[in-house]
Amino acid sequence: MRWLPLSLSLLAVAAPCAAETALNVTYLRLETPPVPVLSNLDPIPEDDGIAGAKLGQSDNATTGRFLGQSYNLTVESVPPGGDIAAAAKTALAASPFLILDAEAAAVLTVADLPEAKGALILSVAAPDTRLRDADCRANVLHTGASFDMRADALMQVLLTKRWTKLALITGPHQADKDWGAALRAATTKFGLDLVADKNWTERADLRRSASSEVSLFTQDLPDHDVLLIADESDDFARYVAYNTWLPRPVAGSEGMVPAGWSPTLEQWGAVQLQDRFKEGAARPMRPRDYAAWVAMRTLGEALTRAGSTDPGVLRSYVLSDEFELDGFKGRPLSYRNWNGELRQPIPVAQPRALVTLAPVEGVLHEYNELDTLGRDRGESACRAFGETQ
Amino acid sequence: MKHLILAASVLAGPAFGAEIWVTNEKDDTISVIDVDTLEVTRTIPTGERPRGITFSKDYSKVYICASDSNAVQVMDPVSGEILYDLPSGADPEQFVLHPDDRHLWIANEDDAVTTVVDTVERKVVAQIDVGIEPEGMAVSPDGKIVVTTSETTNMAHWIDTTTHQIIANTLVDSRPRHAEFTDDNARLWVSSEIGGTVTVFDTATKAELAKIRFAITGVNDDLVQPVGFEFTPDGKTAFVALGPSNHVAVVNMETFEVESYILVGRRVWHMAFSPDHSQLFTTNGVSGDVTVIDVASREPIKTIKVGRFPWGAATRP
Structure with missing residues (x-):
């Protein structure tokens, strides 16, 4: 920070606001109990999400020093089962700006607190469709990609390839089931053919027996082009690829995966963001990091353009047609004014390269092709944002 | 270096007519296009990820931003040989040569600084903190002001060239x-x-004079992404490359109206005029080619295949 006073004194002539404006943000996390998984290869980083928010804060601060703005980020992490409401009350007493890294039920608990009225909450870790639908809240914006958006992105890619006969295996956890439901719904939305729908039941340690177990498990599937796997816990899907009865590509939670962010993104300046992130976090950027980075940058961009630290003013600006954010995915990011969800392209990638960035070429929309991903205006039951139809 | 010498000896062909030099970002080469024949006559190896390219005033040297080699390379345009590297700061992407023909002002994309290099002494004169991901570089014709634009900070930083x-x-x-x-x-x-606009400022007051927007029938607005642009010498017309919309816009510089759109290759980046300004050469990153536009009729007349991801373009008369 040593250059800060220097730069400010140089810039005083040009800075539009002479007084320092400070924006304080709390990153509030409700930790989730760990789900036991078969492989030890890919532990979830301790700072998943937090590292993205920190980069967003640093990016905002670099811009802010030219404009007399400073950004402060406080991180609070509540252990599994802890009192998220109490932590949220404390945070909201300090600042109305909250980045919330918590599952759907906790998001609603926090959003419905009397203290949260008029606050601006950015949810980064609840992909549930219901929060963009009937359970939406006017004080919550969503920067994390929903199950719907991801499923729609994948189906667009499969449709373009004419790989339209699909089989689905769904894991036992609630998140697996929700992801499976989104995939199922997206096959209907885009007119693909779901020829088989199975639940994962194997209890064996697949590290030792994947070739025989998975082969047997997939033997009775009718012929299909692609095998979809819904395994949000990252438990068994990795053992399915290349062990299937038929030689078929896998997609969903393994193989070709749609996500809010992918380390394979290089175009559209993305490599700059990847490099900046790696420099600070010493690991690749994950989807939750990206969602948190976008959340911080949203607040920074809104303050820079709207020139206010009032949460109501910033919310209105963010939901207006004026707002746009460069998210390193080739198209400007904005927010849907009917449910507060970030409008964003979704990379569909395999582990070593991007396959396609959805929306794919040829998918058309009356207003914005990005609205072919997730709950469109006419599809959402959200009414908390007013009657925007 | 041995491949350089080899390449230079093989490729040092006769250099008669005017040329357009195009950097190929993903091939680590320059494609040299003969303006008369509209053919590629030479392909010259460079450092890694060449992007910005500009000639010295007397055209005796060509400066190349070799971004991933973290250097500005100085090449003899006749032999195609790299003479030496200039210190440039990390990841130089784009630069301008000051009208004094001596100082290069370089945007260091990864480091959020602008570096000033003395090309004679071959040393860094100054580094100036700017916003995140500096890229665009401009110098006023009177040499008094350099502007760096920063991609993530979304600003034009106006720098006094005397005081830095x-x-x-x-x-x-x-x-x-x-x-x-x-x-x-x-x-x-x-x-x-990403904003999809060109902003015009008054240099004296630094106030915004106009904002130019673009709309191409049948192309989603999100894909209309202005990047490089060039002015005709009479100061009346600007040609603006619109990235993945695959079009170049023709803008009236007095009224700021868009007069027409010209279809070119995929993801058009930068451009350079032929020395007589009758033709404009656009680099098309994704299609890996260069479109030649007839300036008078505003029609594309030819596509020339170059290397992978052509980026910068410069004219050698």
Whole structure:
């Protein structure tokens, strides 16, 4: 920070606001109990999400020093089962700006607190469709990609390839089931053919027996082009690829995966963001990091353009047609004014390269092709944002 | 270095007519196009990821931003041989040569600084903190002001070339990519790739004079992404490359109206005029080619295959 006073004194002539404006943000996390998984290869980083928010804060601060703005980020992490409401009350007493890294039920608990009225909450870790639908809240914006958006992105890619006969295996956890439901719904939305729908039941340690177990498990599937796997816990899907009865590509939670962010993104300046992130976090950027980075940058961009630290003013600006954010995915990011969800392209990638960035070429929309991903205006039951139809 | 010497000896063909030099970002080469025949006559190896390219005033040297080699390379345009590297700071992406023909002003994309290099002494004179991901570089024709645009900070930073201090910061729309002063010093143009606009500033007051927007029938607005642009020498017409919309816009510089759109190759980046300004050569990153536009009729007349991801372009008369 040593250059800060220097730069400010140089810039005083040009800075539009002479007084320092400070924006304080709390990153509030409700930790989730760990789900036991078969492989030890890919532990979830301790700072998943937090590292993205920190980069967003640093990016905002670099811009802010030219404009007399400073950004402060406080991180609070509540252990599994802890009192998220109490932590949220404390945070909201300090600042109305909250980045919330918590599952759907906790998001609603926090959003419905009397203290949260008029606050601006950015949810980064609840992909549930219901929060963009009937359970939406006017004080919550969503920067994390929903199950719907991801499923729609994948189906667009499969449709373009004419790989339209699909089989689905769904894991036992609630998140697996929700992801499976989104995939199922997206096959209907885009007119693909779901020829088989199975639940994962194997209890064996697949590290030792994947070739025989998975082969047997997939033997009775009718012929299909692609095998979809819904395994949000990252438990068994990795053992399915290349062990299937038929030689078929896998997609969903393994193989070709749609996500809010992918380390394979290089175009559209993305490599700059990847490099900046790696420099600070010493690991690749994950989807939750990206969602948190976008959340911080949203607040920074809104303050820079709207020139206010009032949460109501910033919310209105963010939901207006004026707002746009460069998210390193080739198209400007904005927010849907009917449910507060970030409008964003979704990379569909395999582990070593991007396959396609959805929306794919040829998918058309009356207003914005990005609205072919997730709950469109006419599809959402959200009414908390007013009657925007 | 042995391949360089080999290449130079093989490729040092006769250099008679005017040429357009194009950097191929993903091939680590330069494609040299003969303006008379509209053919590639030479392909010259460079450092890694060549992007910005410019000639010295007397055309005896060509400067190349070799971004991933973290150097500005100085090449003999006759032999195609790299003479030496200049210190440049990390990841040089784009630069301008000051009218003094001596100082290069370089945007260091990864480090959020602008570096000033003395090409004679071959040393860094100054580094100036700017916003995140500096890219566009412009110098006023009178040499008094250099502008750096920063892609994530979304600003044009106005730097006094004598004191090396920032004298103003002006906000533009998302992801500014390119900046140019008009020949009369009066105006600064800045393109915003993600914002989809070009902002025109008054140089004296640094106030925004106009914002130019683009709309192409049948192309989603999100894909209309202004990047490089060039002015005709009479100061009347600007050609603006619109990235993945695969079009170049023709803009009236007095009224700021868009007069027409010209279809070119995929993801058009930068451009250069032939020495007589009758033709304009655009680099098309994704299709890996160069479109030649007839300036008078505003029609594309030829596509020339070059290397992978052509980026910068410069004219050698």
